[in-house]
Each structure stands twice: as C-alpha cells, then as structure tokens.
Amino acid sequence: MSKFILELKNVHKAFKLDLLKKNSFILKNINCSFLGNSCTVILGHNGAGKTTTFRLILGLLYPSQGEIFFKGRKLTYKDKKNIGYMPETNKLPGNLSVAEILYFHTNHMMEDLNKSQRKDKIKNKLLEIDLWKHKDKRIKDLSKGMGRRISWALASIHDPDLLILDEPFEGLDPFGKKNMLEWIDKKKEGNKSIIISTHELDHVLPICDKILVLKNGEMILCQDKKDLLPSIADTLTLTLNTNENIKELINQSQLEPPSEIVEQGRKVTLSFQKRQLSYNYLEYFLDKKITLNSFLANDLSQDKPFLEKNFKDNIL
Amino acid sequence: MKSIYTLTKESFLILRRGKLFLSSLVASMLVIIFANIASSWGVEEFYRILFDIGLLGFDMIGGMTAIIWGTYLIAEAQKDGSVEAQLASPISRNQWVIAKFLSLTLALSLLSCLLVIFWQLLMLLNNFGWLSKLSYLFVVHTLGWFVLGSCALFFSTFCEGTTALFCSLCLWGMGLLSRIVFDSLPQDVDVISANIIGFIYKIWDLQFFNISFTASTSANYSLEQFLWTITYGLSILLTLLCASCVTFARKDIN
Numbered sequence: 001m002s003k004f005i006l007e008l009k010n011v012h013k014a015f016k017l018d019l020l021k022k023n024s025f026i027l028k029n030i031n032c033s034f035l036g037n038s039c040t041v042i043l044g045h046n047g048a049g050k051t052t053t054f055r056l057i058l059g060l061l062y063p064s065q066g067e068i069f070f071k072g073r074k075l076t077y078k079d080k081k082n083i084g085y086m087p088e089t090n091k092l093p094g095n096l097s098v099a100e101i102l103y104f105h106t107n108h109m110m111e112d113l114n115k116s117q118r119k120d121k122i123k124n125k126l127l128e129i130d131l132w133k134h135k136d137k138r139i140k141d142l143s144k145g146m147g148r149r150i151s152w153a154l155a156s157i158h159d160p161d162l163l164i165l166d167e168p169f170e171g172l173d174p175f176g177k178k179n180m181l182e183w184i185d186k187k188k189e190g191n192k193s194i195i196i197s198t199h200e201l202d203h204v205l206p207i208c209d210k211i212l213v214l215k216n217g218e219m220i221l222c223q224d225k226k227d228l229l230p231s232i233a234d235t236l237t238l239t240l241n242t243n244e245n246i247k248e249l250i251n252q253s254q255l256e257p258p259s260e261i262v263e264q265g266r267k268v269t270l271s272f273q274k275r276q277l278s279y280n281y282l283e284y285f286l287d288k289k290i291t292l293n294s295f296l297a298n299d300l301s302q303d304k305p306f307l308e309k310n311f312k313d314n315i316l
Numbered sequence: 317m318k319s320i321y322t323l324t325k326e327s328f329l330i331l332r333r334g335k336l337f338l339s340s341l342v343a344s345m346l347v348i349i350f351a352n353i354a355s356s357w358g359v360e361e362f363y364r365i366l367f368d369i370g371l372l373g374f375d376m377i378g379g380m381t382a383i384i385w386g387t388y389l390i391a392e393a394q395k396d397g398s399v400e401a402q403l404a405s406p407i408s409r410n411q412w413v414i415a416k417f418l419s420l421t422l423a424l425s426l427l428s429c430l431l432v433i434f435w436q437l438l439m440l441l442n443n444f445g446w447l448s449k450l451s452y453l454f455v456v457h458t459l460g461w462f463v464l465g466s467c468a469l470f471f472s473t474f475c476e477g478t479t480a481l482f483c484s485l486c487l488w489g490m491g492l493l494s495r496i497v498f499d500s501l502p503q504d505v506d507v508i509s510a511n512i513i514g515f516i517y518k519i520w521d522l523q524f525f526n527i528s529f530t531a532s533t534s535a536n537y538s539l540e541q542f543l544w545t546i547t548y549g550l551s552i553l554l555t556l557l558c559a560s561c562v563t564f565a566r567k568d569i570n
Contacts, residue, residue, distance in 0.1 A: 015568075058404050060569040080406040091397030095333040096326070107322040108405035154401070 004033040004072075005162050005193040006057065011066035013052055013217075023064070026052050027217045030066070034210075036161065036191035039184070041204050043197075044214035050197040051088060053214070054164050058085055070162070081109055084155035088166040088197075090147035094140030098131055098150060101139065102157060109158035125157045128183075144171040152180065156187060163187060163194045169203060177203060236278040238270045244290040246270075253284050319407040320415045326402075327419030331385055337427065340381040344431050347373025352438045366444070367453075367531040374431060375457055375526065382424055382461040383484045386468025389416045390564075391477035399569055410561045413473065417557055420465045428458040450531050452542055459549040460525030464488055466556040473564040491522030524548055 011030040014023035027049045034040055042050050055061040057068060059077055070079040092101060102122045106113065113121065126132040129149040134142065139150070148171050155163060168184070169177045177200075185207050187194060196204055205225070213221040240246060246268045250257060258281070260271035272278040331337060351370035355362040390413075393399040403412060432454050436447050447454075467487055471480035498517040501510055524545060530537040 055400075055569070058400075060400055060403055062566060062568065077408045078406050080404060083404070085401075085404040087397065087400055089397065091401045093326075093330050093398050095330050100326075100329070104322055104326045105405065108319055108407065111318055 003035065005036050005070070005191075006075075006195075007033040007069040008053075008057075009067050009069065011053075011056060011068065012064045013049075013056060013061060014064040025064075025217055027056070030219050032212055032219060032222045034162070034193045034195060036193050037188060038209040039188055039194040039196065039204070039207055040210040040212055041196050041198065041201070041208040042212045042214065043201065047216075048214040049217040050214055051166055052217075054085070054166055054195075054197065057164060058083065081158070082161040084158065084160035084163045086151045086155040086163075086165045086168055088170060090144065090151055090171075092139045092147060092150060095138060097136050097138055098126065098142070099135040101150065102126070102153060105154050106157060109160075121157065125153050129153050145173060145176050148172055148176070148180075152183065156183070161192055163192060165194065165196045165198075167198055168196060169198060169200050181207065236272050238272070238278055238282065240268045240270070240285070241266055242268065242290060249285070249288060249290065250281075253281075255280055255284060319405070320411050320418070323402065323407060323412065323415035324418040324422065327389060327416055328422045331389075331419060331423040332426065334388075336381060336384060336388075337423070340377055340427060341430060344373060344377045344427075345434050347377065348431065348435050348438060352442055355442075363444075363531065366439075367450075367528050370435065371453070371457060371526075371528040371531075374454075375460065378424070378427065378431075378458070378461045379464045379488060381427065382420070382465035383468040383481065383488065385420055385423060386465040387472050387477050387480045387484065389420060389472070390469060391472035391475070391480050394569060395477060403569060409565050409567075413469075413561050413564050414557070417466060417469060417560070420469065421462050424458065424461045424465060428454060428461070452537070453527060453531055456525050456527050456542070456545050456549075459546065460522060463522070463525070463549055463552050463556075466553050466560070470556045470560045470563070473560045474567060487520070488522065490516070491520050495521050495523045520552075 008030050011027060012025060013027040014025045016023050030053065042053065044050050052061065056063055057075070058080070059075070068075045099122060102125065103118065106118050106121060110118070110121070123132065126135055129152065131146060131149060134146065139147065152168065155165065165184070168180055172180060181203060184194060184196070188207070196208070198204055208225055210224050211221065212219065243266060247261060250261070256277055258270040259273050262269040270281065348370050351366050351373065354369055355366035357365065403409070432447070432451070439445065439447065464484065468480060468484040471483045475483065494517040498513050501513060527537060
C-alpha cells in the first residue's frame with residue numbers, strides 16, 4: 001500500500017477546440033504526490049490548470065494520458081467516498097433546504113449510518129458552521145457566504161481522507177476567512193491530506209506544508225514549504241527603536257543569537273527562525289528595563305510585500 | 317442501488333418544487349375544465365369532445381413538460397454546476413443518468429396521477445361516471461410523455477440545453493407526423509424515399525401513444541394492443557436510456 005494518499009503520474013489533459021484543429025493541451029506532464037497529514041497549496045495564474053487538475057482527480061474530466069492513484073490503487077468513482085470537494089463557486093440546488101442537502105449528501109457518502117446517527121451528524125455540522133437556525137431555509141434564500149459554509153460542510157462532513165478546496169476563501173468576510181482557516185487547520189490531523197487552490201497565499205502559508213505551482217498547464221514547482229522558503233517558514237522579526245546598544249545586550253544574554261541583526265541608526269531589526277526565541281528576547285529586554293521608543297513584531301509569513309518580492313517573482 | 321435511490325429522490329424533489337410543475341398542473345387542469353365545458357356543446361358527442369380536447373391538452377402540456385424537464389435535469393445541471401457536486405460523490409456516470417431518468421418518470425407520473433384524479437372529479441361532478449376502464453388511456457399517454465422526456469434527456473447528455481430542447485421538439489414533431497406522412501405517401505413515390513419514411517415511421521411513431529379514439533369511439537382496444545404499445549414504449553425508453561449512458565460515460569464535465 002502506497003504511503004501517498006493521492007498520486008498523479010504523467011497526467012496530460014487535452015481538449016479539441018475544433019474538429020479540424022489539433023488537440024490543445026491544458027495540462028502537460030503533471031507528476032506529483034500528496035501525503036497524509038499535510039496541506040498542499042496549488043498556486044498559478046488564471047488559466048494555469050488548477051481547477052482542471054481538481055476536475056481530473058474528481059473524475060469530472062478524463063486524462064488524455066497518465067493515471068491517477070488513490071491510496072496506491074487506480075482512482076475509481078467508489079474512492080470518492082473518501083474525497084471531499086469544495087468547488088470554487090457555490091454549486092448547490094436552490095430548491096432544497098440546508099438540512100436536505102446535507103441529508104442527501106450523507107446518504108451518498110456515509111451509507112452505513114442509521115437515521116439517528118445521520119441526524120446527529122448533520123446537526124453537529126450545522127452547529128459547527130453556525131447554520132443550525134437556517135437549516136430549513138432553501139439554498140436560494142441564503143447569502144453567498146452562507147453558501148460557502150454549506151459547501152465546506154458538504155466537503156468535510158464525511159471526514160474524508162482527501163480534501164480538495166478550490167478557492168475556499170472566495171466570498172467570505174474576514175471573520176469567515178478566519179473560521180475557514182481554523183476548520184482547515186483542524187482537518188489536517190488524522191492522516192488527512194488537504195489540497196487548496198487559492199490566490200490568497202498569505203492566508204494559507206502558515207498552515208500549508210507543500211507548495212505546488214502551475215504555469216501554463218505545466219508543473220514548474222512541487223516542494224515542501226520549509227525547503228522552498230526556509231527563511232520565512234516560521235519567522236518573526238522584532239524592530240526596535242531604541243538608544244540602547246542592542247548588540248551588546250544580545251551578547252550578554254545567554255539566549256541563542258538571532259539569525260540576523262540589521263542596524264539602521266536607532267532602529268534595530270532582529271530576525272528569528274523560532275517564534276519562541278523572539279518572545280524570550282522581548283522578555284529579556286523588558287527585564288533589563290531598556291528604554292524602547294517603539295517596537296514592532298512582524299510575522300513574515302503574513303507579510304505580503306515580502307512574499308511577493310521573495311517568492312512570486314522567483315517562481316511565477 | 318442506494319446511490320441511485322438517493323439521487324432519484326433528490327432530483328425528484330427539485331423537479332417537484334420547481335415552478336414548471338405547478339404551471340403544468342394548472343395549465344392542464346384548465347384545459348380539462350375547458351374540455352368538460354366544451355363537451356356540453358354536443359349532446360351526442362359529449363364524450364368524444366371531452367376526451368379529444370382533454371387528451372390533446374394532456375398530451376401537449378405533458379409532452380412539453382417532459383421535454384423541458386428532460387433537458388433541465390442534465391443540461392441545466394451542467395450549466396449551473398450542480399452536476400459537479402453530484403458526480404463528486406461515489407456514484408458512477410451510468411448510475412447518475414439512470415437516477416435522473418427515474419426522477420423524471422417519477423415526476424411525470426405524479427403530474428399524470430394528479431391530472432387523472434382531477435379529471436375524474438370533474439367527470440363525477442358532471443355525472444359522467446367513473447373512468448375505470450378508460451384508465452389505460454392515461455397509462456399509455458403518460459408513457460408517451462416518458463418517451464419524450466427520455467429523448468430530451470438523451471440529447472442533453474451531449475448537447476447544451478437550447479440545442480437539446482430544439483432537437484427534442486423537432487423529434488416530437490417528426491414523431492407526430494411520421495404516421496400521417498407515411499399514410500399519405502403517393503403510390504408513385506420512389507422506393508428509397510418510401511423505405512426511409514417507412515423506417516422512420518416504424519421506429520418513431522408517437523401517434524402510437526395517442527389512443528384517445530378508443531374513448532371517443534366504440535373502437536376496441538384489446539389487451540394485446542395495450543401490451544404491444546407498452547412494449548414499444550419500453551423498448552424506446554430502454555434504447556434511449558442506454559444511449560444516454562453511453563454518451564454521458566466519457567463526456568468531460570466543464
């Protein structure tokens with residue numbers, strides 16, 4: 001049995017635009033594998049082939065070449081019981097209620113449940129996504145954000161081994177995005193694999209383990225985040241504005257030195273690979289009662305300009 | 317099997333709650349009311365007027381509903397993306413098509429039952445008695461709806477909605493006219509044309525399901541004829557269903 005939950009081997013996808021014209025390749029030679037207990041982010045420009053890749057995995061499209069394996073075996077429709085999918089836009093039948101949609105979905109995905117177990121499962125899920133009081137409302141009467149939450153519920157209610165999320169933050173308010181991140185992070189436990197396609201890199205970078213980049217239908221990168229971006233894997237910087245001699249204070253302390261010290265007059269920027277070390281230094285400076293005019297803690301994994309400069313320019 | 321049952325139930329609910337169900341029901345009821353009123357115009361021919369007009373409305377509205385539903389179930393599902401959510405569950409393409417077909421027949425059966433009940437109520441109100449022996453009429457006419465619906469379903473597995481609708485309507489017209497055209501062929505027509513028209517008439521004759529004349533005249537409609545009609549209808553249904561499964565099996569869902 002393969003250790004990978006999902007493997008794509010030499011996958012190509014071509015479309016025939018015209019009877020007389022040759023095939024046009026949307027995806028070429030995609031080779032990647034996804035482990036359990038991990039979160040992979042798929043990045044790419046519009047039309048790079050992200051959604052096409054998901055559709056191939058879900059069997060909505062058939063590969064022109066290559067094969068897709070799920071837990072070591074060729075992927076069949078029966079394996080979809082262990083796959084959860086959240087599409088880019090809400091694709092829900094408007095005339096069904098929230099509870100009905102979940103009921104039919106759990107009938108497909110969790111055949112073994114009895115009536116009361118199914119009822120409990122649906123209730124718990126609706127409480128989790130805060131839609132219990134809307135359970136009898138028709139989908140067409142709900143807002144887009146509520147629809148996204150239902151899409152998430154449909155993708156995750158059956159506790160799948162593989163979760164595919166296509167732009168999960170689309171249409172959500174900041175509070176909704178925060179909730180979505182928390183739900184995704186929780187799902188990583190228990191040997192689950194999560195694949196996310198998003199343009200909001202700064203949101204998912206803290207929770208992802210692997211980055212896959214598609215460009216014009218080709219996979220140009222598939223690497224662990226910590227190998228690709230070691231300097232921002234878990235970094236924090238402290239920028240201190242002080243008259244004190246920070247370097248001397250650091251030498252006097254018994255703490256591990258910061259990875260980088262940049263002095264610009266009274267402004268000193270300390271970079272740390274470990275967040276805890278930054279907290280220890282801050283505590284040390286406060287214990288020493290040094291005069292701080294200001295300080296700024298900056299999480300580089302959330303720093304958009306930093307990411308765009310160091311990451312996107314090099315890759316995309 | 318459970319997947320087919322679940323998806324059938326889901327699709328049936330969607331059809332039943334759609335606006336077209338109520339509209340078709342009301343429109344058909346109005347035609348039946350009109351037929352009842354019109355039947356009082358002719359003292360001796362009241363039965364004939366009732367069934368001629370009534371079943372014409374039954375066929376036209378029911379047939380149109382069947383075609384629109386058949387198109388809606390697949391083509392519109394692809395357009396609005398709900399097919400993705402359904403096919404992302406552990407259901408094969410063939411099971412999906414079969415479930416859609418079953419939900420269509422279920423919804424059409426419900427519509428037909430409601431109309432028959434309404435028809436019966438009106439007949440009782442006008443002292444026309446019970447339908448009883450004439451209930452086979454509605455079975456056969458409803459089977460005609462199923463055939464039209466499955467035809468639309470077949471086209472929508474590989475065409476977009478408007479094209480499927482157009483093709484289904486054309487085939488409906490062709491099916492209604494094939495017998496008339498064949499019967500009115502002149503004797504000096506060339507053999508090839510006659511054979512082609514004859515072939516089309518034999519495999520696609522929707523007038524086969526129009527047996528309103530058995531109610532309005534004293535023409536006999538034997539059990540053998542009834543079974544033959546059912547067999548013909550079921551064989552077309554099965555053929556269209558198999559063809560739908562084949563065309564949908566390898567289709568890319570974009």
